[in-house]
Amino acid sequence: MTDLAAPLSAFMTRVAGPGTLSGLARLSGGANMESWAFDWGASSHRGAYVLRRAPSADYMADRPYGHADEAALVMAAHDAGVKAPKVVGVLADSDGMGTGYVMRRVIAEVNPAKIVPAPPPSLIADLGREMARIHAIPRAAIPAAIPLMDTGAALAELKARFLTYGGDRPAIALAIKWCEDHLPTPAEPVLVHGDYRMGNIMVDGDGLAVVLDWELAHRGDAHEDLAFGCMTVWRFGQLDKPAFGVGSIEEYFAAYEAAGGAPIDAARFRFWLVYRTLWWALGCLQMGQAWRSGADTTVERVVVGRRTAEQELDLIALLEEEAPAAERARALPPSPSAAPVPAGEPTNAEMVQAVRDWLASEIKPRSEGHGKFQVAVAMNALGIVMRDLGAGARAEDQALAAAMMAGATTLAEPGLLARMRRAALDKCAVDSPKYAALARARAAWGG
Incomplete structure (x- = not known):
C-alpha cells in the first residue's frame, strides 16, 4: 500500500481501538502538507479519517508552531462550535510518520x-x-x-x-x-x-x-x-x-x-x-x-x-x-514582437509541445490520484515554457x-x-x- 500503512495502523489502534486499515490514498493538492485519506475500524463499523502530516521536521522548521499546537487549536475551534474537523490523535516521534495529526474525515465537496x-x-x-x-x-x-x-x-x-x-x-x-x-x-x-x-x-x-x-x-x-x-x-x-x-x-x-x-x-x-x-x-x-x-x-x-x-x-x-x-x-504601448518561427528543424517550443502532447495522450490517462495531479502540473509547466519562448x-x-x-x-x-x-x-x-x-x-x- 505505502510505507505509512504499518505505522498508521499501530497509531490508530492506540487512539481509536482495534481495527483494519483500508483505502489509504494521498489526496490531490496541498501546497505544503500531505493529506492521506483512509478508513479504519471493524468490518461492521468503520470510520473515515484523514492524516495530515509533514514527512519530516524540516518541513516545519520555519513555522511559528508545530502540529501539536495546530491540532490543539483545531480542537479548541471545534469545541467553540466552529465547523472545524474533529481531531482524534496527534502523532508522536515514536510513531515514525513525521509530525501531524489524524482527524475525522468529512465527506463533502472541496473543489x-x-x-x-x-x-x-x-x-x-x-x-x-x-x-x-x-x-x-x-x-x-x-x-x-x-x-x-x-x-x-x-x-x-x-x-x-x-x-x-x-x-x-x-x-x-x-x-x-x-x-x-x-x-x-x-x-x-x-x-x-x-x-x-x-x-x-x-x-x-x-x-x-x-x-x-x-x-x-x-x-x-x-x-x-x-x-x-x-x-x-x-x-x-x-x-x-x-x-x-x-x-x-x-x-x-x-x-x-x-x-x-x-x-x-x-x-x-x-x-x-x-x-x-x-x-x-x-x-x-x-x-x-x-x-x-x-x-x-x-x-x-x-x-x-x-x-x-x-x-x-x-x-x-x-x-x-x-x-x-x-x-x-x-x-497602452504595444506588446513586444514575438520571434518569427523558422521553417527548418523543430524549435524549442515545438519540442516542448511534443513532450506535453505525449504526457497528455500516454501518461495522464494511466495515472491516478496524486500522480495524475502531478502530471497535470507538469503539463502546465511545459505550457508556460512554450508560451514564454520568444x-x-x-x-x-x-x-x-x-x-x-x-x-x-x-x-x-x-x-x-x-x-x-x-x-x-x-x-x-x-x-x-x-x-x-x-x-x-x-x-x-x-x-
Whole structure:
C-alpha cells in the first residue's frame, strides 16, 4: 500500500481501538502538507479519517508552531462550535510518520470549480457566520504558541523578502509603498484563521460543512480574515461575486455582523485586501525559491512560482485609482514582437509541445490520484515554457521598483501606469492565460 500503512495502523489502534486499515490514498493538492485519506475500524463499523502530516521536521522548521499546537487549536475551534474537523490523535516521534495529526474525515465537496458555479443558497451566510465564530473563540482557549501578528513588522518582513528575491517587480514595489503609507492602527486582536477561502472549506447539500487548513492561524486583525477570501484569485473565475466567488461583499458583511462579528471598517478592509494580495505575490515567489534552494523539488513549486503574475495584475487593478485620471485613460504601448518561427528543424517550443502532447495522450490517462495531479502540473509547466519562448514578456525592473518603494516615482509619472499595465497583461498571458482577471483587465485597459 505505502510505507505509512504499518505505522498508521499501530497509531490508530492506540487512539481509536482495534481495527483494519483500508483505502489509504494521498489526496490531490496541498501546497505544503500531505493529506492521506483512509478508513479504519471493524468490518461492521468503520470510520473515515484523514492524516495530515509533514514527512519530516524540516518541513516545519520555519513555522511559528508545530502540529501539536495546530491540532490543539483545531480542537479548541471545534469545541467553540466552529465547523472545524474533529481531531482524534496527534502523532508522536515514536510513531515514525513525521509530525501531524489524524482527524475525522468529512465527506463533502472541496473543489472550488464544482462549488462556485452553483453554491448552496446558504453558503455566503454560512461563511460569514463561521468567520464570526472563529473570531469569537476566547483568548484563553487559544494555545499559547499561536502568535500575535504585528502588522508593521510583518510588512517589513515582506519587504525584506522582496529584496532578497531580487526586488525587481514594480507592481510589488508599488504595493509595498502603498501599504507602508496606509498602515492601520493596531486592532483588538482576535483569532485569525489565516487561510479562510474557497479551497479550504468543504460544502454539502446543507451548506458549509467544515473549515480546513488551520496552519496559518494567528492572533491579529479580524479584517485580515475578512479580506482574504475576497481576493480576486480566490473567486475562481466568479469575478462578479467578490465574496469568495459566491456572493456580494454586502451579504458577507451582513452575515458576519449578524453572527456577532464587529462592524466592518471599509478602509481597514481595503488595506488587508491589498496586503494579502501582496503577501500571496511574495508567497508565489517564495515557492520558486524553495525549488531553487532544493528545499522542495516538486514541479508544483516552480509552477506556483509563476503565479506571481496573477497577483501583480491584481495589485495594479487594486491600486491604479492612485494614478491621475489622464494616466488611467492613457492607451497602452504595444506588446513586444514575438520571434518569427523558422521553417527548418523543430524549435524549442515545438519540442516542448511534443513532450506535453505525449504526457497528455500516454501518461495522464494511466495515472491516478496524486500522480495524475502531478502530471497535470507538469503539463502546465511545459505550457508556460512554450508560451514564454520568444514572447519577450518581462516584468522585472529593479531600478523602477527601488524608485517606487522610495516614493521617488509614483503613478503620476506620464506613461508609467500604461507600461505597468502592458507588462502585467503580457506576463500573465504567458504564465496564467486562463486567469479570469486577465480577460477583465484586457477589456478595461484596452489590451
